[in-house]
Amino acid sequence: MTHNDTTPPPSGGPASAPEMNWYAWGDPERATSLDPGLRDLVSQTLNAELRDMPPVPEEQVELPPSRLTEHLREALVAVVGAEHVRTDDAVRLRRSGGKSTPDLLLRRAGKADSAPDAVVLPADHDQVQRLLEVCSAERIAVVPFGGGTSVVGGVTPVRDGFSAVITLDLRRLDRLVSFDPVSLTAVLEAGVRGPRAEELLSARGYTLGHLPQSHEYASIGGYAATRSSGQASSGYGRFEDMVVSLRAATPHGTMELGGAPASAAGPDLRQLFLGSEGTLGVITEVKLRVRELPERTLDEAWSFPDWATGTTALRELAQSDTRPTMARVLDETETFVGAAMAGQEATPGCQAVLGFEGRGEEVEARAAAVREVMIAAGGTPHGPAPVAHWRKNRFSSPYLRDTLLSAGILAETLETATNWTDLQSLYTAVRDALTEALEGDEGGVVVMCHVSHTYPTGASLYFTVATAAGADPWARWDRAKRAASDAIVAHGGTISHHHAVGADHRPWMVEEVGPLGGDVLRAVKATLDPEGVLNPGKLIPSPTR
C-alpha cells in the first residue's frame, strides 16, 4: 500500500503522541500489501472472487464544514488558547471515528460525515473541567479521545441535537504526576499512551503489566474508561483492578474517587467511571498499582488433542493456586491458520500458549507446578519457540486486518465472556451465527476463536472472522455482527469482555443491565451531565418503557 500520510499531529505537549493512519490502524509507515500468493490462497479458501479496495486519496475525502460558530470558538479558545482549538481538515478527519472495520470502510470510501467541528486539546484537568462547563452551557457535544483505538464506535462524534460537536483530545495530559515506591502506586494523566507509561515506569524499575493489543496507541484514560484487559491479565489483572483512585471532570464539577486499598464506605463509585466511556465524565488522572519489572520471562507452547481438552486445562489452571501470568488457547482453526501465517508446521489439535513473569526462582517454581497440571490435563509441551512469533507480532494483527481489507477481505474480531459451564455452548452459538450470516453467494467464511483471559469462574472468547468483502462490505459485516451479538446475549455471554460498548454494542445494553439498570445509568448521567453533552449515542441505553 502506498497511501501513507505524514500530516503532523496536532502540536501537543513535549512528548506528542503518535497520530494514526487516517484510514487504517497505526503507523502509516508500517502498512503493507498482501503477498499475491497468499491472496490466491485466501481467495481459494473462501471460495470467493476478491476485489481490490484501496482507500480514496485523502484529498477526495468529503469532510463536512466545521459548524463551530465564532461565538463557540471564542468560548473554547478562552479556555485552551487558539492554537489548541483545531479545525483543519487533517486533524478533524483523524478524529471522525475509531478503528473498527465499519469505521475504516467509511473512511476508505471517502466518507467522514462524523468529523467533529473542532478538535480541542486541553493542557490539564482544570482546562478539561472548564471546557465541560462551557460545553454544557453552550450545548456542545464532547467526545473524549485518548488514542482513538475504539473498535466499537466509542469515539465517533454525534452532532444531532447539539450546537456543535468537539473531540476532546487528551494527548497533552501526558504526565506522570507522582510515584510512590512504598505503596507501589503511580498517578498518571489520562492522555499518557501505553508505551509512554511503560517508559516512565520502567525507568523506575516498575511496570503496569497491562499490554492489550491496542497498547501502542491506547491511553491510560481510555484503558480506565473502557475496562481494558491486557494479554497478561492472568498475572497482572484487568485494568480496573489496578485503579486505586481516579479523578474525573464532569459538567457539574470534579470527582475524586477511591484511595484506600479497600473500603466498606458504601457503594464503590469508581466502578461507575470505570467503563463509563466518557458518558459520565472525563477521567483526567488515575492512581494505579504498579509492579516490579519482572526479572525473568518464561514462555511455553503446548498442544492439546482438541478445543474441549485445551479449554479444560486452562480452567484447571485458573482455578488452581499456581497460575501463569499469561494463558491462551486457540481452537483448531486458529491453531492451523496461526501456524500457516507464521510459516510454522501446525501443532496437531489446539495450541496453548503460557507465559510466566516474575522473580527468577519464583517463575521456575510456578512454571514447574503449572507443567504438572497441563500434562495431567492431556497437554504436550512444545517449548518456547512457537511463542516467540506471537510475542513479536502481538500488537500487529490490526495491520494485517487492514492489509486484508485493501485486498477485499473482511477480517474482523469480536469477543465475549461467560462462565466455564456455558463456554462451549456460547462458542458454538456464536460460530454458527457468524457462519450462517456470512456463508452464501458471496463466498465462504473462516471463523476462529481463542481464549485469552481466564478467571476462576469463566473465560473470554475472542473470535476472528475472515470472509470476502462482497458487494456491500459495510452491510455484510453489520449483519454478521448483529447475528453474533444476538447469539451472545441469547447464550448468556456479556456483550463485551474488553472492547467496551460504544455505539456498536449499545442496542444490547438493556440485556446486559436490565431496564432498571438502564434507568440507573440514565439517572447518574442526568446528575453529572444534565445537558447530555458527554459522548452522546454511546453506552447508555435508551429508555425501554
Next chain:
Amino acid sequence: MTHNDTTPPPSGGPASAPEMNWYAWGDPERATSLDPGLRDLVSQTLNAELRDMPPVPEEQVELPPSRLTEHLREALVAVVGAEHVRTDDAVRLRRSGGKSTPDLLLRRAGKADSAPDAVVLPADHDQVQRLLEVCSAERIAVVPFGGGTSVVGGVTPVRDGFSAVITLDLRRLDRLVSFDPVSLTAVLEAGVRGPRAEELLSARGYTLGHLPQSHEYASIGGYAATRSSGQASSGYGRFEDMVVSLRAATPHGTMELGGAPASAAGPDLRQLFLGSEGTLGVITEVKLRVRELPERTLDEAWSFPDWATGTTALRELAQSDTRPTMARVLDETETFVGAAMAGQEATPGCQAVLGFEGRGEEVEARAAAVREVMIAAGGTPHGPAPVAHWRKNRFSSPYLRDTLLSAGILAETLETATNWTDLQSLYTAVRDALTEALEGDEGGVVVMCHVSHTYPTGASLYFTVATAAGADPWARWDRAKRAASDAIVAHGGTISHHHAVGADHRPWMVEEVGPLGGDVLRAVKATLDPEGVLNPGKLIPSPTR
C-alpha cells in the same frame, strides 16, 4: 451474668437461624461474668473506679407500642401471611438495633424507642419484591435485617416521616439455590448465615473462606450489603471479590446484575449494591465464587522488634508473589494485652500471626517462601502454638466486650484503611485522638491496634479501646468515636474498611465520596426508591448545597 433469655426466635424456615441476646452479642448461654481479679487489674490499669452496669430485666424495657395500623398490617399479611408479621415485644426488641456499644448501652438501660412496628419475614425473593412495592405505596420504612450484627447503626429502625417502620428479617431466605462444580460458583439466598453457608458448601467439598468476626451470626446478604472482609482476606479476598452476580428487589422492580467472570459492558452496577446497606434495594440472592476446602492449614506466630518493623514485613509479603492466606500484626500494646488475656508470656515487641491454607505441598512451599521474607524483614518465628489461642477465640471478642461492659468497662473497636505510605501517621493520629478524647477525670485509656487485612497498596488498621464507662458511657464513647472519625478522614483514611457506614459513619460520607458523589448516590436512590422507604438514615449523605 445471669440475664439469659430464651425467647424462641420467630418461626423461620426449616433451619431457623439463632437469635441473639437482646442486650448483648450472641448466644445468651455463652455470656460470662468478669473474673474479680482481672477486674481489679483493669481498674488499676485504667486508674478508674468501675461500677457494675447490669442490664435491666427484659420486662422493664420500655417498648413503644406498634404503630402498625390494621390497614398496613393487612397489606403486609396479604404478602407473607399473618404468622410472618410479628408485633410481639420480644421479637421487636431484638430488632431495635445492632450490636455496637452505643446500641447495647441503650438496650441495657431499658431503652428501645427504635423498635420496629413489626418484624416481617418473607419467604422468598418474590415476597420481598411485593413487600417493597407495598411499603413504597404505603410509605412504610423498611430495614433489611440479616444477622443483625451491625456495629455502625446499620439496622436501627427510623420511623420519622413514615407511616410506620418494619424490619424485614430475611432468615427464611435460607437456601442454597444452585451449585456449579465446573465454574466453582454457588447461589445462596441472602438470609443464609455464615455457619450454614459453610455447612452447605463443605458437604460438597467447598468453602467461601469468608470468616469475619461476625461469622457465627452474619448473613450472606449482610456480607454483600456491607462489603464485609473476612479474617483470611489475604487468601480468599473480600466478600465483594467473591460476588459473581446478585439479585436485588427494589420498590421499582428487580435487578439482576453480573454473571460474566469479567466484562467491559459499561459501569459495574453490582458495585452500587455491594455496600448499599439496604438503602438502594434488598439483596435476595448472591452467586458466589467458592473454593476447594483446604487440605492443609499451617499457622505460624512471629515477633518483630517493633510495630514499624512488623508492618513493613507485612507490606513486603502483600507486595510479593507468595502470600499467606491470613496475616495479622499487633502493635506493642495489643501484643502485651493479648498475651496476658491468653495466659501466655508476651513475645517481646510485636506479634504477627500468619496462616496458610491450600493443598498440602503448595502450603508448605508457600510457607517456606514467606518464612524467608519474614526473616529478612527482622522477624523471629515462634511456631504454631501462639496462634491456637487466637483461632479458638476468633469469634469470641464480642462476648468479652459485653462481659467488660457489664463490669463498667467500655471496650469498643473501630477501623480504617489507607495506603502503606500513610499508615503510621494515620495510626498515630487515631491513637492520639482516642487518648485525648478519653483520658481525664474519669480515668485512663488503653488504645491498641492491629493490621489484619493487607493489600499490595495498603492495609487496614483495627483499633480496640478500653476505658472506664464513666458517668455517661454513651456520651463518652460518642465523643471518642467522633474524634477518631475526624482524625481518620483528616489523615486520608477511609471511614470504614469493613464495618460499613450505617447511621454512625454517615456524617463522614461526604468526605469519602465528595458532594458530587453524594448527589450520585441520592440520584440512584431516587430512581430505585423514590419514596425513600429503604433503610432511611443510613449511608446516603444529606445534601451539602
